[in-house]
Each structure stands twice: as structure tokens, then as C-alpha cells.
Amino acid sequence: MIKKLRQLLTGIVISAVCYLPAAQADVILHAFNWEYSEVAAKAQEIANLGYKKVLVSPAYKSSGNEWWGRYQPQDYRVVDNPLGDTNDFQAMIQALQSVGVETYADIVFNHMANEAWLRSDLNYPGTLVLDEYAQNASYYNSIKLFGDLTDNLIAPWDFHDPGCITDWNNPGHVQYWRLCGGNGDTGLPDLDPNNWIVAQQKQYLQTLKNMGVTGFRVDAVKHMTNYHINAIFDQNIKNGVHVFGEVITFGGAGNSDNDNFLVPYMSGTGHAAYDFPLFAQMRSALGFGGSMSQLVDPGAYGQALPGSQAVTFSITHDIPLNDGFRFQILDPTDEFLANAYILGRNGGVPMIYSDHNESADKGDNGRWQDMYKRGDIAGMIDFHNSVQGSGMQVISHSDCHILFKRDHQGVVGINKCGNGIDVWVDTQADNLWWYRNYRDTLSSDVQYITSQWHKFYLPGRGARMWLME
Structure with a gap:
């Protein structure tokens, strides 16, 4: 039987071990x-x-x-x-x-x-x-x-x-x-x-x-x-x-x-x-x-x-x-x-x-x-x-695609349709940095921006996650 006098029972208390502080990342x-x-x-x-x-x-x-x-x-x-x-x-x-x-x-x-x-x-x-x-x-x-x-x-x-x-x-x-x-x-x-x-x-x-x-x-x-x-x-x-x-x-x-x-x-x-x-x-x-x-x-x-x-x-x-x-x-x-x-x-x-x-x-x-x-x-x-910690701004979207940036640090493009899509971006208005590589973390694609208008290509049924180097 369970004891009639119900008290909070104490047992071993295992002490916490000091650990490294978590970074801003959170996955x-x-x-x-x-x-x-x-x-x-x-x-x-x-x-x-x-x-x-x-x-x-x-x-x-x-x-x-x-x-x-x-x-x-x-x-x-x-x-x-x-x-x-x-x-x-x-x-x-x-x-x-x-x-x-x-x-x-x-x-x-x-x-x-x-x-x-x-x-x-x-x-x-x-x-x-x-x-x-x-x-x-x-x-x-x-x-x-x-x-x-x-x-x-x-x-x-x-x-x-x-x-x-x-x-x-x-x-x-x-x-x-x-x-x-x-x-x-x-x-x-x-x-x-x-x-x-x-x-x-x-x-x-x-x-x-x-x-x-x-x-x-x-x-x-x-x-x-x-x-x-x-x-x-x-x-x-x-x-x-x-x-x-x-x-x-x-x-x-x-x-x-x-x-x-x-x-x-x-x-x-x-x-x-x-x-x-x-x-x-x-x-x-x-x-x-x-x-x-x-x-x-x-x-x-x-x-x-x-x-x-x-x-x-x-x-x-x-x-x-x-x-x-x-x-x-x-x-x-x-x-x-x-x-x-x-x-x-x-x-x-x-x-x-x-x-x-x-x-x-x-x-x-x-x-x-x-x-x-x-x-x-x-x-x-x-x-x-x-x-992580940067803002998000949508640059372009349609039934097939969405292209958004994380301030100037990165650009994400997702295309759900079968055909590739070209998306032209005003890099000045959208505050993307020039003369810097934006390298895709999912492929070998690299975008090097040198002018106001820059084309981002999104492959069919694909995604790109370009990170500024």
C-alpha cells in the first residue's frame, strides 16, 4: 500500500555540471x-x-x-x-x-x-x-x-x-x-x-x-x-x-x-x-x-x-x-x-x-x-x-517561388515548380553588399554582386541559401 502520510520524498540529488554557454544558434x-x-x-x-x-x-x-x-x-x-x-x-x-x-x-x-x-x-x-x-x-x-x-x-x-x-x-x-x-x-x-x-x-x-x-x-x-x-x-x-x-x-x-x-x-x-x-x-x-x-x-x-x-x-x-x-x-x-x-x-x-x-x-x-x-x-x-539574430525581408514571391534575405547577410530562394526561375533584385534598394561572394550552402553556386541589378537563378524544384562571405 501507499503510505497514508504522503510527504515529498527525497532521494539522490544529482548536481548539475557546469556547461558551456549556448551560442545564439538554437536548432x-x-x-x-x-x-x-x-x-x-x-x-x-x-x-x-x-x-x-x-x-x-x-x-x-x-x-x-x-x-x-x-x-x-x-x-x-x-x-x-x-x-x-x-x-x-x-x-x-x-x-x-x-x-x-x-x-x-x-x-x-x-x-x-x-x-x-x-x-x-x-x-x-x-x-x-x-x-x-x-x-x-x-x-x-x-x-x-x-x-x-x-x-x-x-x-x-x-x-x-x-x-x-x-x-x-x-x-x-x-x-x-x-x-x-x-x-x-x-x-x-x-x-x-x-x-x-x-x-x-x-x-x-x-x-x-x-x-x-x-x-x-x-x-x-x-x-x-x-x-x-x-x-x-x-x-x-x-x-x-x-x-x-x-x-x-x-x-x-x-x-x-x-x-x-x-x-x-x-x-x-x-x-x-x-x-x-x-x-x-x-x-x-x-x-x-x-x-x-x-x-x-x-x-x-x-x-x-x-x-x-x-x-x-x-x-x-x-x-x-x-x-x-x-x-x-x-x-x-x-x-x-x-x-x-x-x-x-x-x-x-x-x-x-x-x-x-x-x-x-x-x-x-x-x-x-x-x-x-x-x-x-x-x-x-x-x-x-x-x-541568426538578423532581420528578414521578402524580396520577391509568386505562386512558384519566394526569395527573401536576412538583412545583408544571406539570401534564400525556394522554387517549388519544375522550371527554373530568374529573379532580378535591386541590390541597392535591398541593401545587398557588392564585391562579396554570396555562396550557396547547398551547392557550389556562388553569386558575386557588382551592380545595382543582379539576377538570382532558382532551379526547378530547388532551393538556394546564399551566405555572404
Whole structure:
């Protein structure tokens, strides 16, 4: 039984290691389902590629080799899952810190693991895990984050009543009922944000922060109330930490998911979020019948989040791995063009997804495996890091193309159509410097400006990211 006298339990507090200050560059590598030891081993390579943050999969007690097992927590008090344990997690943070890269942690606080197939009670982590702790007490106490591993952490009264979500447009229903898989599935036990649960979740966050974590991605935030989110992310936790949530929408202003969930989340918490509105706008602009003019200032029409609250992307793990979202996968060339746009534009924190072919069974053939080090991605990050902090001005746009500059430091051109396009630019009016090379980070093309009018050529179905030398 859980002890009746519930006190905040204290365990080991792992001190943060001093790390190099982050540069102005801000690109996040989503090392999806990577083992912590692999991230550590590749820390120098990651830094050399220009990434400044790495988001890793949830770090707590979870089981099962499938990727989705990481999103079904059993216990917050230890890091113990197929990706590594507490020692591996700490070693990874230190390896990244040593090369000036920050660690972001993915967290799941809406629910606990669905173990209805295994047992009927809602005590977590449950008898089987507690027995495992007892049989290996020395080891588990050595990797303990906090608490008393001889007792359960969560009891049946810490959950909402069972029942599956049926009305997906009703925030109350989405936030108080369970995520279920159908065919009689009883769903993921939905946590009630009572004082005890909030205290344990805050203890977990504080311990990760003490270890050196500087950012949190909040999974399934659509299913949590703003009360719950604000209770766990108090000012002490948020100080010096980047927090962003996942609210999947299929558009910006006017889309029901955006209006019912994303906007209230952002306004009610002040947190950042995945920029699904911008992603939908890119899909529309790049698609058949769309216009690249839609990307001139999408935020002005509610089709992009404010830059200070946006995490931008061309793919997230949910899109290829869940059948209901796969329709959003971009054509490979369109994805390349979308990456050039998010890494070339001003606004938002870009995130690059890189997996280990977890969607092989869906026929994706390793499309995003090792994407983090692909040549085009490296060139785009080089451009982004070099112009970060400079302004953005659109020079030219049409249904087929957009050409914009980052003050005088760089020029980005994207052409979604099949034929090449010549774009003439008034270099005096647009303040581009003469007698300097503007070298494309994606190819061998170099533009040397010597007169007022200069022609930039955009190849068909291609992008150029010219950086002033």
C-alpha cells in the first residue's frame, strides 16, 4: 500500500555540471528513440553539425522494446528503460554539456502505462516492478532520482474515472477521459492533478533540471488542463528552461483543434508549442494549387505561431508513426524545400527529426534515419546559425517561388515548380553588399554582386541559401 502520510520524498540529488554557454544558434535535434549512450557517443559530431540542443525520448521507468513504450510511464523515480538508465542519462548530459550542447527531455504527465492486460489494479509501478526493485535493491537505489522504492508511488484514487474519449471537439472530454485504441481497449489511465500527483511530477522535473536538463517537451498536452500544466511548471521550474507542448492541429486560425486547444494552451500557460499552423501552411503552399506567396507572412493571418513561442518542423515522430496522421507526410522534395524555409526564415526554433527507421513497417525505408547529418541539412543549419539574430525581408514571391534575405547577410530562394526561375533584385534598394561572394550552402553556386541589378537563378524544384562571405 501507499503510505497514508504522503510527504515529498527525497532521494539522490544529482548536481548539475557546469556547461558551456549556448551560442545564439538554437536548432534542436530530435534524437527520436536513440539510446542515451548513442547520443553521448555522437556528442561531438552533433555539436560540429551546428545543433545546440538535443531532445531525447522520455527518461523514467518504462518497458517494452516498441517506441511507444517510452510514452507509457510506470515510475518517475528511476530512469530505467531500453534506452538506458539514470547513469546513462547523466553521462549523456555531461557529454553534451562538454561540447556546448543542451539536453531537452520529453515528458509524459497526462497518463500512466496501460497495463490492463497484465493486472487489474491501478497502483504504480505495481507489485511486479516493486519486486524487481527489491531483488536488485543496491542497483535501483543507486539510480534512484527521488523517493522510496519499497512502496508504490501512485494509487487508484490518483486517476480520473475510466472512460474513453468520444467527443474530440470537447476540451473537457479530451482532458478528463482516456486515450483508447479501440477494440475493447480500456485506454491509458488518466491522472488526476491532485496535490500528490503535482508534487511528484514537480519533484521529477526538478531532479532532471538538477541533472542539467534545460528544456522539456510536454507530450499529449492537449489532454491536460492548463491548471495541471501551470501547477507543475511553476516559476522555479521554468526559470532558465524552455518548455513547449505538443498540440497536433491540421491548420491555424479557423481550425477547430487550433482554436479549441492550441490557442487556449498557449495563452493560458505562456509556453511554446510545435508550430502545426505553419506546417499546415507549408503543406498548402507547396502542394498542388498552392502558392508560395502564402509563406510571405503567414503569422499575420493566424497561420503561424509567434516566433517567440514556435518550434518549427517539417516532420515529427507522430506523423509517420500513427496511421491517422500519415496523410501529412510531405513529398521528399517538398520536405527539402520546407526545411530550407524553416531554417532560412526568421522566427521560431527549428527542430530536425532523426530516427532509426521506426516506421519501416509502413514502407518508409529509412527516410529519416540519420537525417540529422544529411548534407543538405548540415548546409541549412550552417546558414541558419550564421544569420541568426538578423532581420528578414521578402524580396520577391509568386505562386512558384519566394526569395527573401536576412538583412545583408544571406539570401534564400525556394522554387517549388519544375522550371527554373530568374529573379532580378535591386541590390541597392535591398541593401545587398557588392564585391562579396554570396555562396550557396547547398551547392557550389556562388553569386558575386557588382551592380545595382543582379539576377538570382532558382532551379526547378530547388532551393538556394546564399551566405555572404
